[in-house]
Amino acid sequence: MKVRKVIRILHRDIGYIAFALTIIYSISGIAVNHSDDWNPNYSITKDTLIIPSSINLQASSKDLPKKIIEIFQIKDSIKSSFKSSPVTIDIYFNKKTLSVNLKKRIAILEKVESRTLLRESNFLHLNNPKKIWTWVADIFAVSLILLAVTGLFMIKGKNGIKGRGKWLTLLGILIPLFFLYLYF
Amino acid sequence: MKILYKVLTIIFLFTIINFASDGKKYGKEITLKEKTKISEILKNPAAFEGKRVLVEGTVIGVCEKRGCWIRLAGDKDYESIRVKVRDGEIVFPLEAKGKKALVEGKIYSFVTKAKKKKGTKKDDKECEIEGTQKRIYQIKGIGAIIK
Known part of the structure; x- marks a missing residue:
């Protein structure tokens, strides 16, 4: 052969x-x-929610996460929660996090979707x-x-490595060399 | 066709075994048996420096870009510790947030200098504090199980 x-x-x-x-x-x-410029693995969206002034939330309350999700009518079940400071609490759901600031009366709802x-x-x-x-x-x-x-070496003749191919191959070699010269 | 069925059966069994296991494993196998409370470490971190520990806590933060760190909640309110892994060696998924994690790693520290704010005379003192050096303690993660 x-x-x-x-x-x-x-x-x-x-x-x-x-x-x-x-x-x-x-x-x-x-x-x-x-x-x-972007996260290649996840699509992350953040929405700001406001705690109505008519609602009084006590940071010390044991069922605080439950009360918060009732306010925002979040149907997801709570995975866990964490108090990062006396006035902030993070509530975790499946692919969602609600970060609440009781002092500023705002909450950020972060949704994570895998691409x-x-x-x-x-x-x-x-x-x-x-x-x-x-x-x-x-x-x-x-x-x-x-x-x-x-x-x-696939083809021979004028379009092969001995003809047009050698110039195109040379061009391909010059491209990385040029950028190495420019940035390295 | 028979070979295809065999391959599919193996993949199916592998998937079942994988999902049936107690949480997803990351990095090396966990070898330590005794857990250390995060609050204990944070109480006197210098005493733990260089030591290998096994900690458990809820994942409250994950590196969004590379999955190269997670932050674990401590057993006390407001306390947490960061677990850093070598980029690419372990990649924590963002879905880990809110889940329980068991992590084995070594306590280490580094000194960071906080950025100085452009302050007015009023908060000059605050700027001084922010400009001071700070020693950060964290865990160099070796292996983890996220449930």
């Missing part, structure tokens, strides 16, 4: 296997690239699972190297 044929078969079959992971890693890559698929992609991309996944990710990385190298 000719070398180029082997290269083509390798490139094709590795490409099929690497397809899903390449998509996952690329999407996650874009997401975490912009982590200064479906994106969070799972980030979980894999950032190697959070560790263990065997580390090996899977390493094999994937080697596969990408193989895809890159075999990609260079």
Whole structure:
């Protein structure tokens, strides 16, 4: 079998296997690239609520969390609560936190929603699972190297590595070098 | 087709076992048996510096961006301690808020200098206090179970 044929078969079959992971890693890559501007894993919303002046709440009251959720008509069941100061209390629900300031008579309701698929992609991309996944990710990385190298020698002729391909490859090498020169 | 059924059965059993376990584990296995009260640590943190402890408390805060720390409520009102883990080594989910956590780690400290506020003459004294150095004690998390 000719070398180029082997290269083509390798490139094709590795490409099929690497397809899903390449998509996952690329999407996650874009997401975490912009982590200064947004949270790539969660969507967090905060609403400010006002405690009506007609209601008198005692910080020492044992059933304070229950009374607070009655005021705001929150139907979720309370997971736990924590008094961070004599006038502040945090009440925890499933994926929600109500932070109440009794002195200022305001409450912040924070809702946390997981970004479906994106969070799972980030979980894999950032190697959070560790263990065997580390090996899977390493094999994937080697596969990408193989895809890159075999990609260079897929075709011959004027569009191959000896023709147009060499200039485009050179351009690809110059891009990181330029930014290294600029920022490093 | 038979292989597919076998694979699906293994995944199903693995999921059942995973969910049936007593809480989700993070990081290394917990080895200590005896718990230390957070209030005890905060009473005299210097005495615990460098020591390995096992603490339990409600998760009242989670690092939003990287999941690299959690804050645990103490056994007394208004008290809490932060558990910091190496970035990426353990990632705590935001859903952990309000849940009970059992954490093993080492007490350590660092000195921080609070930012000085732009103050008026009236609150000059307050600025002086804010500008002073502060020693913060926290736990370097090794392993955790969140229930």
